Amino acid sequence: MMRVIATAGHVDHGKSTLIEALTGSHPDRLAEERRRGLTIDLGFASTDLPSGERLAFIDVPGHERFVPTMLAGVGSVPAVLFVVAADEGWMPQSAEHLAAVDALGVRHGLLAVTRCDLADPGPAVAQARDLIRSSTLGDVEAVAVSARTGTGLVELRAALGRLAAQLPDGDPESPVRLWIDRAFSVRGSGLVVTGTLGAGRIRRGDVLVTARTGRPVRVRALQALGEETDLVRATARVAVNLRDLDKESTGRGDALLTPESFLPSLRCDVRLRGGTPATALPRTAVAHIGSAAVPVRVRPLGADVVRLTLPAPLPLRIGDRAVLRDPGLRRVLAGVEMLDPQPPELRRRGSAARRAAELGDARGTADEAAELRRRLLVRRGELTAMGVTVRATPVAGDWLADPAHWTALRARLAELVTGYISRRPTEEGMPLEAARHRLGLPAVCLAEALVAPPLRLSRGRVTVGPAALPVAVADAVHRLTKELVRRPFAAPHAQQLVELGLGRRELAAAVRHGAVLQLAEHVVLLPDAPALAADRLSELDQPFTVGTASRALDTTRRVTVPLLEHCDGQGITEMLPDKRRRCAPRGRAAPVDTPGG
Numbered sequence: 001m002m003r004v005i006a007t008a009g010h011v012d013h014g015k016s017t018l019i020e021a022l023t024g025s026h027p028d029r030l031a032e033e034r035r036r037g038l039t040i041d042l043g044f045a046s047t048d049l050p051s052g053e054r055l056a057f058i059d060v061p062g063h064e065r066f067v068p069t070m071l072a073g074v075g076s077v078p079a080v081l082f083v084v085a086a087d088e089g090w091m092p093q094s095a096e097h098l099a100a101v102d103a104l105g106v107r108h109g110l111l112a113v114t115r116c117d118l119a120d121p122g123p124a125v126a127q128a129r130d131l132i133r134s135s136t137l138g139d140v141e142a143v144a145v146s147a148r149t150g151t152g153l154v155e156l157r158a159a160l161g162r163l164a165a166q167l168p169d170g171d172p173e174s175p176v177r178l179w180i181d182r183a184f185s186v187r188g189s190g191l192v193v194t195g196t197l198g199a200g201r202i203r204r205g206d207v208l209v210t211a212r213t214g215r216p217v218r219v220r221a222l223q224a225l226g227e228e229t230d231l232v233r234a235t236a237r238v239a240v241n242l243r244d245l246d247k248e249s250t251g252r253g254d255a256l257l258t259p260e261s262f263l264p265s266l267r268c269d270v271r272l273r274g275g276t277p278a279t280a281l282p283r284t285a286v287a288h289i290g291s292a293a294v295p296v297r298v299r300p301l302g303a304d305v306v307r308l309t310l311p312a313p314l315p316l317r318i319g320d321r322a323v324l325r326d327p328g329l330r331r332v333l334a335g336v337e338m339l340d341p342q343p344p345e346l347r348r349r350g351s352a353a354r355r356a357a358e359l360g361d362a363r364g365t366a367d368e369a370a371e372l373r374r375r376l377l378v379r380r381g382e383l384t385a386m387g388v389t390v391r392a393t394p395v396a397g398d399w400l401a402d403p404a405h406w407t408a409l410r411a412r413l414a415e416l417v418t419g420y421i422s423r424r425p426t427e428e429g430m431p432l433e434a435a436r437h438r439l440g441l442p443a444v445c446l447a448e449a450l451v452a453p454p455l456r457l458s459r460g461r462v463t464v465g466p467a468a469l470p471v472a473v474a475d476a477v478h479r480l481t482k483e484l485v486r487r488p489f490a491a492p493h494a495q496q497l498v499e500l501g502l503g504r505r506e507l508a509a510a511v512r513h514g515a516v517l518q519l520a521e522h523v524v525l526l527p528d529a530p531a532l533a534a535d536r537l538s539e540l541d542q543p544f545t546v547g548t549a550s551r552a553l554d555t556t557r558r559v560t561v562p563l564l565e566h567c568d569g570q571g572i573t574e575m576l577p578d579k580r581r582r583c584a585p586r587g588r589a590a591p592v593d594t595p596g597g
Helices: 015-023 031-036 064-074 092-103 121-133 153-166 351-358 368-375 380-385 403-423 432-439 444-450 471-484 494-500 504-513 529-537 546-553 557-570
Strands: 002-008 043-048 054-059 079-085 108-114 141-144 177-179 182-186 190-197 201-203 207-210 216-224 227-229 231-233 236-242 255-257 264-273 284-289 292-300 305-315 321-326 331-340 377-379 399-401 455-458 461-464 517-520 523-525 573-575 581-583
Touching: 002 015, 002 092, 002 153, 002 236, 015 043, 015 054, 015 079, 015 108, 015 153, 054 236, 079 092, 079 121, 092 121, 092 321, 092 331, 108 121, 108 153, 121 141, 141 153, 190 255, 201 216, 216 231, 231 236, 255 305, 264 321, 284 305, 305 331, 305 351, 368 377, 377 380, 380 399, 399 403, 399 444, 403 432, 403 444, 403 455, 403 461, 432 444, 432 461, 455 504, 471 494, 471 504, 504 517, 517 557, 523 557, 529 546, 529 557, 546 557, 557 573
Parallel strands: 002 054, 002 079, 079 108, 108 141
Antiparallel strands: 043 054, 177 190, 177 255, 182 190, 190 236, 201 231, 207 216, 207 255, 216 227, 216 236, 264 305, 264 331, 284 292, 284 321, 292 305, 321 331, 377 399, 455 461, 517 523, 573 581
16 A cells, blocks of 8 residues: 655755655756756655555745645645754744645644754754644654664654554546646656545556546556556556647646546635635635645635636535635745636625625535535535535436425425416416426426426426316216227227317316327327337237237227327337337336326
8 A cells, every 4th residue: 555745845846855865766867956956846755664665755945935836745745744953943934834735634644853963953953833822733643763873764764654644545446537746748758747646546558538628538558656567556656658648738737537536626615724714814815725826816706715717627526625826926825625616607796795605514525415505406426516416316317405495495496387377267287397407407307297286287287187087087087998808999080089078178177187198189099198109019029010009909000100109208119210119128128108198
């Protein structure tokens, strides 16, 4: 198993030298870095712990000019090794790095006080632990060490083992979101990108998409800590060799994603964590999210809730942590916690304050019930893409609904239909599309799903069925039932229907109530006719003709043709190109609707 931690601390406090002493390899990879003795980009090295775990280090630059690079390295890791030099103690970049770590909500860390061969480490340990204690890292373990003499390295390695044992495991079943922190070309292999895999798994041959372009790319090869592998599981440092992508199309701040598992966010509502109050924030800032650093417009919504507008979409989820930074003043403004990566537009006067109140109890956790209360109606895939585990049953198609809102919609539909019928007594009911529009529903399937007794859906209209058929109509249906008991498909002719008591009005009432099934103008059967037909037709040699079906059903083409068309629509039968039909497999057949629904 691999664990990943990042370094943090002031420039020239010995972070890279310490990593080299622990791992045997120097993390600075650029000639310019070696020449200047200054980390200016992210470096990487690894070592094996006594427990058998691999520990990967992301070595970040400490100079103030490279804080964005530092944030790109720390943004996707669960722990930090905070480095302070014994001979200099706490310094300005120590404070900014701690502010960034705190803003990102990093909760696991270890303090290494270096150069203990040059000065008494006691004062630096006490000062640093006291300052770190007020951050999300809390009361960290401290180890005094000298990379030059080797003093304390054994104790530091043991402390790193204890730290690694506390780190949470990445969920290998989650979708992949690999924030890219490096991208480079290798002769003969093409583009390679690196990042920290915090969740999910990547296999050789997988197809992922890039957040920046949405283009599918195939994984040609994988490395974890420099070793070739066919599979990498979270948590891990990984290098991915990609097909179908060039260096100009991606880079730091982009991400590799599991297809169809994330939604692009151009605006998001966030809660501030520490730092500058919402009303005192500048109108523009730089947001550091994952390995990305993007300029954002800041709009306060409430005391600690703001809306960020991004220049380009990013794959964000509820609970993501980020840092707002003022690059001009070179300071961290605040940490932010993602409340809603897909917020509604704010169009009306006072909508900002209402939105802040709506998010009042939101805490950056992907809670299904809370999200349904806020969104009222939402597609299942949209919620899962925001990181919500969905357990609710859709009300229609893939639509989820807040239970209280759904109940209120159903009551409102009943009011609308009753009022419509009272104003238009000659019409059969309210058009379904009109009801959908009045209720503000985004899909017609939602309107259909709201129809429940005493409401019925018939011929695209929603109506209210009587508690019982009028006595005369019920008697007529009873006589029709007796006529069809022996030959259920021998539909009476028009004159016979009149003689049975089913004139135009009586027949319309019986159809609305679902007591009979009207297939054509003068073709009336009982509601169970399609199911009976399915049983008989399934016994025929498949496929069959209309004539064969007529003989099996003991009726004429006048009845067979509209009955088969009805069965086609219900998925009971299907017509072939040569006009013959066959019965659909029972697993594919749609439920047989009653005439009223």
